[in-house]
Amino acid sequence: MNERCGFLSTMTPLQPRYAKKIADADSLMAVIIAQATNLGNLAMSQTCDIPYHTLDETYRQYCRLATLRAANDRVANFIAQLPIFEYYSSDLGALFGAIDGQKFAAATPTAKARHSRKYFGRERGVVASTSLTNHVATLANLIGAHEHESHYVFDLCYHNTTDIAPTIITGDMHSINKMNFAAMYWFEMDFAPRFTNLQAQLKHLFCGDDIEQDDNFLIKPAGQIDLPAICDDPCVFEQIIASLSVKEMSQQALVRKLCALSPHHRTRRAVFEFDKLVRSIYTLRYMRDPQLQRNVHRSQNRIEAYHALRGFIAEVSGRKHLIGKTDHDIAINNECGRLLANVVTAFNSVLLSQLLERYQREGNEKALAMLKKISPVAWRHIHFLGHYTFRNENPIDIAAMLAGLDLL
Structure with a gap:
């Protein structure tokens, strides 16, 4: 994958002026795999052909959040240019993205690592909130287990730096709060959570006119929206939109400020009432x-499939956790895991794209229809544990791999 998209070229040194030599691709790949699989540089040096001091120096000089996110963006943009990418779309007129959190135990207690008996028992852990579009993890952010995932939904969508721009964002019930529908609407993104119980959503339906006009309908609203609170002062929305658009304020900070206001404050009431309006229309x-x-259910299933791959990568060392002494180190470890998962997805997408071009030339409609049902998130053909050999070049011949493969 590095030969095809060159994602390792984004891994620039921390001090380029004083760097004695540029790290080779083999050392960078060894460090990324060591961090993603939670083996660590020491265990990786014992199971590969690269010494520990080289791995440690490469990690300190090249592995940073900025370089790893740039590498992830390069891989994501490469997948988006493959012919098979458009086959992943559920709807021709919309591109579905999904947001969800995955729990990881923390090997070392940090500030973000918090207790959660349901997920970590007596240990501590963090939540990796990830944004996924067509099987590609576009952005990830670590939050504490005590924080609500819905407070980071907008930031994950708006801070996306890849060329993949989803138009509809899906999520589970944990992604819903009293302003996400409004914030997504302001920035021309549709928020489409998956409701587990439709009957329970009837109490969140509101109307704009007199509620007595809907007494004869089967589905009745639970209340009436305060339209004057929305329309009387549009400057309230303009200030919030401006603060979010220039990225001076995060969604989490905005939610905290709104919740700290009085329930009768005009800003809080206007935002919450507008959110009721957008949510009622979507419901x-x-x-x-x-x-x-x-489509919403399929989008959520895709991020669950990504979580299965990401969890398997983290469990290569024997335990599903993230290593690192500080929150920054844990974030780097999580970014390495996301990069390795995206590389696996890119490799599978290249294989599927080769099959797609072959069946299009042959005019095999049955095989093309079956190809749409195949997910690129698969790892049974990839060995993550064993002895790694980086120095000896052994190129992969994709054409030879697919020569005897036939879906029918």
């Missing part, structure tokens, strides 16, 4: 459109 669309429900 009605979700109830009457089975295709929308299927």
